[in-house]
Amino acid sequence: MANELSVVGRRLPLKDAYEKVTGELKFAVDISLPGMLYGKILRSPYAHAKIVRIDVTRAQLLHGVEAVITYKDLPREEWIERSFNYRGPVLDERVRFAGDEVAAVAAKDKFTAEEALAQIEVEYEELPHVFDLEKAMEPDAPKVSPHGNVRQPSIYEWGNLEKGFAEADLIVEHKTKMGSQQVAPIGRNACIANWKGKKLTVWTSTQTPFQLRDELARFLKMLQNNVRVIGLPTGPSFGLWWSNNFHFITVFLAKQAGRPVKLELTQEESFATVKRRDTPVSYGKLGVKKDGSFTAIQFKHYFDNGAYGFKSNPYESVSDLWGGRTPHGRFEMYGVSTNLLTCGCMRGVGDISMTFCMEQLIDKAAEELKMDPLEIRLKNHIRTGETIRSRDRPYKAFGLAVPDIVLSSCGLDECIRKGAEAIGWKEKWKGWGKPTEVCGTRNRAVGMAVACHISGAKFLGCPSAIVRVNPDGSVNLLSGVGCMGQGAETTQAQIAAEELGVPFENITCVQGDTETCPWSPPTVGSINAHQTGMATQAAAADAKRQLCELASGELGADPADLDVKGGIIHVKGQLKKGIPITDVTSKIRPETLSPPSIIGRAWKNVPESPIAKLFMAHFVEIEVDTETGEVKIIKYVAAHDSGRIINPDICENQVSGGVLLGCGFGLVEGLIFDKETGRVLNHNFLDYKIFTALDTPDIESIFVDLIDPVGPFGVKGIGEATAAPAPTAVAQAIYNAIGVRLEVPITPEKILEALGK
């Protein structure tokens, strides 16, 4: 099958390459409307307080101020779980973290807006706060959420845990704790809201245009057709730009002012007031037999929701990766509210954190059993056809019967084998806690980690697509997904071109506009290539069927016996006797005296498994300077089973980005909160370090290019997975270099401290 494909699998240029290279790609901050006002938000200095008095009179009287809103001007929102919207109520009487919204203004320019903020008088009644995740779980902790600080836990269980541990020859335990990573967006986001009578249009950089539209309509009690969200590329988002409070605030400012309003977040606001990755704490316990096979896994995982996060499940695949072959297991996962910046999904979600604990558990066991670390993983990981343990979550959520679901494909063996070969594992791995070589103060070592991640999720909703074939055989593809700049248009265009049998150049893809594109789930969970791709493929197939029906007379064959390839409609196997698509699309038809209009449409979801599973094995070679504590990454190998690779360029870029983000989390990244106030102290790129181009190691991407039976052309997806094992692989290598297991971010200070320096 692989050789038959002509568009999928090729390194084709990004559809928006021209705009990107020339800087013409429009982000939300680039949007400007005539008569537009500028919005600004007043934020709480307190981590937890009640507003007892708020007086906006002086702000309102300021020349050039056109709107001032406080909680008194907005409808009260129910404090409910809003799927895909980790945000608080829009302007509340109570503030729950330092940076929470208190009031907002719109004025003729930014300076006047800032001056107006200064004129708002607020009197707070401070309330007791809690910042620490484990303290927030205590019964007498300050109550952050009216639903209690600990939300409904997420629990899976299979087999009999006690029996499992009883059968084990060895039981290992491990606790891990990680810092809080920030998406650290390079670009700043903005929201522009414009009312025309009853109709609202919103421009913003977002991953979730339809979810923002539907949320706005619900909040404003409007029909969804009267709200248009034009989703612009996000640049980096990684979970940050969903339906955020500043969108709602902008909309209300514009409504009150009766003019368009633009609200641009500052860098500090982006860092300190929107969202961040949780601070996870994992307690893992693993039962193993002498031969290395697992008998039981137990996990207790706690993660921070911050002030307004609503996650009750970290979205992990650890239970799937190891649960398929382990007869007994129990996973308990708790989301906990604190008076810190809200947490939400970020690239890799629960897998980046739970992998960190699980992989160290496995290595601890292997170390005791003196078993090869690759061997023990190969022995225990799930295989095609084995049971997915987390299968029940989406079904349970909707009160549906849980079907027995098995894994559609797994290429982890090959990832481990090829990755090990590429890094030179055999030569370089000298045992646990042992460096490959020591040269002066520099210890060099290798480390590795494997992980599994989801790709798409049924409960996110059902992607749809429209494929319109033009008279000249070219195609306009409409797809509602948020266009983040990651290559989603290109990927969908390749799928449509392949299925429809036309050149890549023939496809133009429109995304992200809720008025013209069909409904789509959010661009999260690596949904795009896999699930959106299914809708695109199905819509293209629908259009192809119409072409074949129209050509069937001329070709003297049943439509079912026809196919399209290279723009030629033909009886299968007889390409040379075919007719060009344009013979159908531009030819006058007697019954209508005009050419036909070909419109393919589809809505599709993962038909067989609730989620496709991506597998990966990351290998890293590092050098730790025991004198300075500095860590240098020498070489990184990322071997991925993402099903068939649609565009290797795009996937390699995803790997590079994910590895840098993961290594950054492992080594340098982490928000610092003021211990007294909970304020984010490092809210800019001087104080918050990320991996930059200069820190980028030699990264080798390996794709095992397995063909999954479910995805479109065998595709499974890639985006989030690329980050999942990275901090762990780095931490394992550091352990091998200096013999100490450390919590991430593993800063030089921690290393020196561990080395007693």
Next chain:
Amino acid sequence: MANELSVVGRRLPLKDAYEKVTGELKFAVDISLPGMLYGKILRSPYAHAKIVRIDVTRAQLLHGVEAVITYKDLPREEWIERSFNYRGPVLDERVRFAGDEVAAVAAKDKFTAEEALAQIEVEYEELPHVFDLEKAMEPDAPKVSPHGNVRQPSIYEWGNLEKGFAEADLIVEHKTKMGSQQVAPIGRNACIANWKGKKLTVWTSTQTPFQLRDELARFLKMLQNNVRVIGLPTGPSFGLWWSNNFHFITVFLAKQAGRPVKLELTQEESFATVKRRDTPVSYGKLGVKKDGSFTAIQFKHYFDNGAYGFKSNPYESVSDLWGGRTPHGRFEMYGVSTNLLTCGCMRGVGDISMTFCMEQLIDKAAEELKMDPLEIRLKNHIRTGETIRSRDRPYKAFGLAVPDIVLSSCGLDECIRKGAEAIGWKEKWKGWGKPTEVCGTRNRAVGMAVACHISGAKFLGCPSAIVRVNPDGSVNLLSGVGCMGQGAETTQAQIAAEELGVPFENITCVQGDTETCPWSPPTVGSINAHQTGMATQAAAADAKRQLCELASGELGADPADLDVKGGIIHVKGQLKKGIPITDVTSKIRPETLSPPSIIGRAWKNVPESPIAKLFMAHFVEIEVDTETGEVKIIKYVAAHDSGRIINPDICENQVSGGVLLGCGFGLVEGLIFDKETGRVLNHNFLDYKIFTALDTPDIESIFVDLIDPVGPFGVKGIGEATAAPAPTAVAQAIYNAIGVRLEVPITPEKILEALGK
């Protein structure tokens, strides 16, 4: 059936009312892009000439000039008939009318662009020219078109003409000649072109977004998906804003400059360089029996194509209106090229001119036979089920067999009866050439005319539509038609709401954007309510079918037994036991774990007759001041059979506009060409008179609201038809007032001359 409808038939507000009232509706002149240049066109002072030398060096050297193009920079266009594109080759070595394009520039501002035009040196070799239509037909006339000045004539014939006239008791003949009306657009049009790599986006006010896209792609040898035309409302267009040369020039300027270019036409350019209505000359001959029944009709009709018009058929319905009952007939129609401003279709096309001759023929016959003018018309006009004589044209054009096609519906009887009653015909009509009353110098009289017009035409292409149902049951309707501001969105929304069984407020309609909307024929020939409406209805029915299928389980009934009304899906006849649409659109479905995405789609053309026929009888009461020659319209009654009326407000507005345009043509409007150079002399609103608000008489609209069996909900259409009989009705009333038949425009000078003053 009528009583069952809840949305169609209602006076609902225009979907774009807010934008119109607040002035926020964006026309092409309102569009502005960052870094945009301004284009200007150099035009020929000669009616016919060859460019022997053109030097642009000095223009190019001017500071701020970024592009200069002449015919040397553009691909040579074949001189072919471009359907729906009455325009010349884009920049040619030869100019064929005074105002023809010679060169164009793009510069940083309009003043620099104008200065650059002045710096272009052109040497012309003048060629002999011809302005008069009948002279241009002579064998030794200057050759305007390489295909000859007289194009392939359009000829229909039925029965045996000689026999028909032999059977007649009376033969009358009449010759008419009319002036050349200009659309006289109040707003100025503009084209903004922007290239991003290989991709071109064009903003313009146009009736024909898809035709412009397809023409641009053909001319530029690009794929259609790489050209995006964003069609903005036209304000008045009436045939003017199709694919015009200035669009192509703008695109080339932008390409050469590498920056966006805006080209705004001046008022003079709008009037004198784009298009106008032809100057028709008709020779009619009618054979009548003593009882008033027609035996034969012969028509020779000549119309001006100007320099670049390509019409070979005036698109008339006169042969259909009277041919159904007249056993013998022959219609010969000739389009003739001259060295004047290009002619093209304008509201009412051939019907406005041929009705002018035909109606006077009929009145002449009635006068001789002393027969009531209403009586003779009632006796001879076509009835439902009778043969349409012009049926062969669209089929012949594509070499297809011509089916025998009969009329689907005709309400002309009722139009005549109700119109006569409303004007008080019985009391006021005193005989041919006789005023109702004379008061001092003022003669008051009534006049009337009937006409027939097409609505949509198969050969224009096949409209399509996409109906997306949102989770809350609201709808986004995509339709590719050009949005002219006439209410097309509202009309389509009413059709979709009615068919889908949801409130009008639930529908938002997007039109005119070739990237996001499905292909559509041009918005011409009153196609919209009728043919586009069919596609909209079919797409809505397709969406409804999906809703019913999804609800069928819960309602325990076959989908075919279900219907939707007021947002409730129910077993037909059991509305109270139904379920709301949102139960289907927002409910999680077990197989996908998400709500469905409902996408209806359709492409539809007139299924039974090639064209629907609109009928109308206009009655007018006027007063002629025999001292000054001034004509005042006292009262106007327009009775229309347009099938079912979707929105009476919109149709009444169409009637008002059409009547004013027709009366203007009859009384005041007409381009004046310089006799030496052929230049348009009255190219502004001071020199070119139109009917304004102050001239507007009391207009009464009557809709017989007949239900056509073909159109959506029985609709037939209205736009163009409203103008067709108006100049004739006025001329007939003037004849009755002063006893003289005059050529239009019937100016005070002509009246005074006719009265020997």
